[in-house]
Amino acid sequence: MDKAVHNLRITGSKKVPNVRGANEKTVNNVKTVIWSVDKHVNEKDLAAAAECLRKNEVVAFPTETVYGLGANALSDEAVGKIFEAKGRPSDNPLIVHISDEKQLENLVEYVPETAKRLMEAFWPGPLTLIYPRGRAVSDIVTGGLSTVAVRMPNHPTAIALIRQTGLPLAAPSANRSGRPSPTTAEHVKHDLDGRIAGIVDGGGTGVGLESTVVDCSGGIVTILRPGGVTKAELERVIGSVSVDQGLKNHEDQPKSPGMKYTHYAPKAAVTLVDGGRDFLQSLVNSERKKGKNVGVLTTEESSHSYNADVVVTCGRRSDLSTVARGLYAALRKFDEHDVDVIFAETFPAEGVGEAVMNRLEKSAGGRIIRDSN
Ligand code: TXA
């Protein structure tokens, strides 16, 4: 990726952004700097990025799940820029990233007992916990909720950056709202070049899907978003946990505001296909007969089985963690080709497959065709 000498100011807008009516045109003329680092990242590598963050600019950085778009969580001005850059609805709250549990003091009202056990077992790692919100946290971060989401990422660059800024960093996934989350710095650049101060390029991420979001703020511990830590792993530590009904049942509102939006979507409409290869191929054939360019999303095991305009593979069906890792890059790949429709294979919703299917269902906006035979 190209490196550029930079100008850190967002020149289009000096006023505190009005996140409710964010005008996207005000943030498209920034020089986005790219800082490349490796896993032996040191303070010098991150000095400029940390300086940007301290000046309340937004900077994308790698985590073990996906790239985050970070800003000073204690500044409304800084956090407002996240919503502007992403075009994110203001009722969708952000996750605050910390490098040290001591930072929780200012962010949460108290740490519930179950949260303590989960932190001990899974932090640093792909688990976001929802706590009763502390007074220092602004409404812009929480979307006006009485709770706040916090996680400690398991990535040397993310941890070093948070440490070096000395700030908790609010960070959603670093994609334009509605797009698949970025698993490389190139994905971030594609979506946000010219809209953010900089990108710390630390190579590809690991898990590939976002963190599991778990509500510990009161009553029953509930999974609000499936992710890098599975239900079974959580239950090994704290016993039975429930899953937010709003994730499955479309009549209920999901408790995690972000889960109600269509998400993770390439430009062409995705349809999930619950059936064998022949059934999926028959759907491809009938669309092609209508003159459509058809894409198929599959895994390495079946990549040669389909006859379509574009066949994209994401990992191996025999190891769903590889599918999780490759899913977002695969969804983005379709945008490089001119496809009209995409048919995607489905996966068993168990273990990490639960998060894979959750994201696929979102990217398909719920469209699924089942083989009735
Ligand atoms: O792995 C991840 O979690 C990545 C990396 C960058 O850390 N971040 C991420 O952030 O996925 P984002 O903003 O794309 O998703 C955050 C999710 C949204 O669904 C949001 O609604 C939910 O967490 N959330 C945040 N605060 C919440 C709260 N107080 N109560 C319920 N849900 C909350």
Ligand code: MG
């Ligand atoms: Mg996101």
